[in-house]
Amino acid sequence: MDKKSKILLIVLILLTVLSIGYTFWKTVIQQDFEVSEEVPVKE
């Protein structure tokens, strides 16, 4: 694998870990998401 591809791979892995980590923290730990018991009318 060439150097440019390695950098791209590392960037993508880091972003993935950060994104999943942040989503887990926000959703499961902070419970920061909207919950509705009614299905809204679509736009």
Place this chain on the structure above:
Amino acid sequence: MLDFSLTCSDASSAVWGLLDFSIAPPLLFYAYIPIIVISLFLGGFVLIKEKFSLRSKLLFIVSIIFTSLLLNEILLWIAAPVSLVEFGWQLEPLFRILVAVFTVYFIYAFINKRDLPFTQKLILGTAYISVILLTPTTSNIVFFDLNNCEGIPGRLFDLTHLFEVVSMLWVAVITVKNSLQASMPKSEKYQNAFLGGAAVLFLLVFFASTFFGDVTKVYEIGLLGPVGMVTFMAFLTFIIVRYRAFNIKLIGAQALIVSLVVVIGSEFFFIQNTTNQILTAITLVITGFIGINLIRSVKKEVAQREHIEKLAGELQATNERQETLMHFVGHEVKGFLTKDAGAFAAISQGDFGQCDVNMKPFVERALVESRQGAASVENILKASNLKKGTVAYTKAPFDMKELVAEAVEKAKPAAGLKGLTLTFTADEGSYQMNGDKAQINDHVLRNLIDNSINYTPSGSVAVSLKRASTKIIFEVKDTGIGITDEDKKRLFTEGGHGKDSQTVNAHSTGYGLYIAKQITEAHNGTIRAESEGEGKGTTFFVELPVKPVS
């Protein structure tokens, strides 16, 4: 602190307060668990067998991501806390786009046998980044619908579906582009077409099932998606067995069938429904039956193939040894015959004093036969060198008409000795061409003229030259013994003798016309013979390309 107190309304008796198996459809376990095991097994097996080659690593990554996606799907069905279900819904586009990205990457690397160019990696990476950046936002899951216990998909799901369609087309383009390569062997083309087709089918089933699941809100349709992976794996197994892709032999097929039987059998441990138990039992029996037959047939085929390959290897080695020996013997014999010919010539010409009158005819006869012997050995060595491709051609412009006229002149004594009429005619026009003059003269012109003289007991041999716009046509027509249809088939083959050729010409090696054909073809020309049959004469045609007359 983690708070799992908020659960979906239909959740009941959750295991450890986290998992609820009551609402999960049986198909979820029936379809997903075997697929996970098979894809992981095949991916891991290929990875180890291929010693971590790029394509095997990519296939393994595809199977890992696919497994993660399926585990996430299972989580969506069995997780009781709303936060976990919401988290699972949020990860959905990420896994989906990763499956599409790595399927494209794998197919490219497999078919083209090289890494994906960086620009294409960048395009795939950009699509992926846009998904991971939007994962924690409301563009992914707008809100959580507690009534139906599901996330309401946002625009990110549309983007993911769009990319799935793009990746499907991408794989199709890679496959079609590859099949248009003229230089590729047919078997490799079929292999690549099978795999590319399977990947397109996989992405299509995968995309269509979730797309319609999302649109109709009947998420059970989405459960059919991973069936596409089964198709993909089935095609992959087929090309492994049929085309020996990934260099996996019998063990691959055996292990696959065994794991399939074990996985299907293991379903009895958690399937409670009688209908599903009967269905599983039938599947198990059918899989077992087909599996045993498949293993038997693969075993037989692999054994036969290995035996043939072994024999072919041995044959090649023997041929090479024989070729080397023949070369050595040929050179030795040619050396002795040349020396003998030199000695006989010296005796005949009186270099060692006046040759005895009674002895002279014998010496001259010995001289002719030594020369014929040396020429025969030379022919065999030449044919061997042509076959090995070690003959060098020195091409330069020359006049074909002059060369043919000289060749005819040199052959006249031999024709005269047999009482044959040897004539040469040439049409008007330029006969300048580019080629190896010596090779054409010695092995094409002389060969064909001598051949006609040798096989014509009486009558004539007519040599002619004709000029067409882009070629020179050299013809040798005789009134000789002719060629039967049976002999025509082996006329230009290596060592190919006619049925009666050695009766008429005892010195025939069977290599003359083979050499003439090789040399003609090395000049991009063609050679052929026409004869109406035995005793009706033969005409040889040599057509050599030349630049059009301006």
